[in-house]
């Protein structure tokens with residue numbers, strides 16, 4: 001590659017940061033108790049509400065996405081209490097591990113990786129576990145590219161238990177329609193570096209009134225991630241600790257971009273990029289991990305073939321200048337994952353598919369030139 005610093009970052013997070021956001025982050029530093037910082041905190045929190053589909057405050061934590069997962073657990077569950085975690089991949093597994101670490105009695109509903117958790121499976125799992133305090137779900141399971149039917153799952157949970165519905169939206173919020181209030185989600189969390197087009201470093205948590213009731217009654221050791229302190233401080237237009245101020249500068253620019261494009265257009269763009277990616281991959285004869293019905297608009301997992309394994313393809317793509325992600329845990333070496341979220345457009349998808357044609361060819365595969373690109377262009381331009 002002629003340019004060492006030039007590559008196409010197509011992993012499912014961190015994702016590319018728009019130049020406009022990068023510029024905004026270069027503003028001179030300000031004090032974290034200044035009026036300007038208060039304005040940023042207040043306005044960013046408010047402007048994030050429609051992205052989550054909520055009228056609740058969106059709390060801003062300085063930390064990676066996992067800090068928000070941990071906050072969702074440590075503020076709602078005390079040792080010995082029962083929780084259910086629907087595990088559809090590595091991130092559901094992480095939720096289960098966090099809950100276990102905080103002493104919860106964890107009931108894992110393990111779903112084969114690559115499949116979604118169905119409402120029926122959850123319903124029968126909950127039937128024998130009426131005492132659960134919270135059910136943890138992953139909206140987009142980034143490790144497999146599955147979009148779980150969170151709306152239907154939340155309905156089942158509400159029908160059969162009093163449990164809180166707690167959802168990891170780290171790779172969905174900002175790229176996929178999210179209706180926290182309408183769907184009955186009690187705690188909805190995300191991170192900055194996926195569909196929200198920021199560098200890693202911020203996490204966001206939205207909490208329902210019902211969840212606040214539970215949080216107030218749940219004692220446990222927590223300090224940095226005590227959500228009540230974030231809530232009380234947000235009322236005063238500030239944060240308990242020094243926030244990632246440069247990230248707030250960037251977040252304001254991201255929110256400008258989101259409002260200019262419009263959420264519906266953003267969601268349509270992500271669906272289009274998913275369909276283009278899947279059509280292109282199929283045209284090359286590479287198997288997809290997930291079925292169309294459960295495919296996520298933000299990330300696509302591709303299997304290797306008998307002759308060409310997924311990690312070889314990933315390495316060859318890197319040589320060409322395209323960065324994709326490997327599989328996690330038992331899918332390592334079996335799949336690679338293409339991120340198509342955030343600052344990504346149809347032309348980026350064509351570029352990646354073109355690189356995939358070349359990578360496949362260089363590894364000895366039979367490629368009809370333009371097959372993947374052409375299939376994706378057909379999807380892009382269909383009337």
Ligand SMILES: *Cc1c(COP(=O)(O)O)cnc(C)c1O
Nearest residue numbers: 064065066091140142170171191
């Ligand atoms: C990326 C991701 C996380 C973890 O975020 P970190 O910022 O790495 O802590 C959690 N859940 C999902 C679904 C993710 O995609």
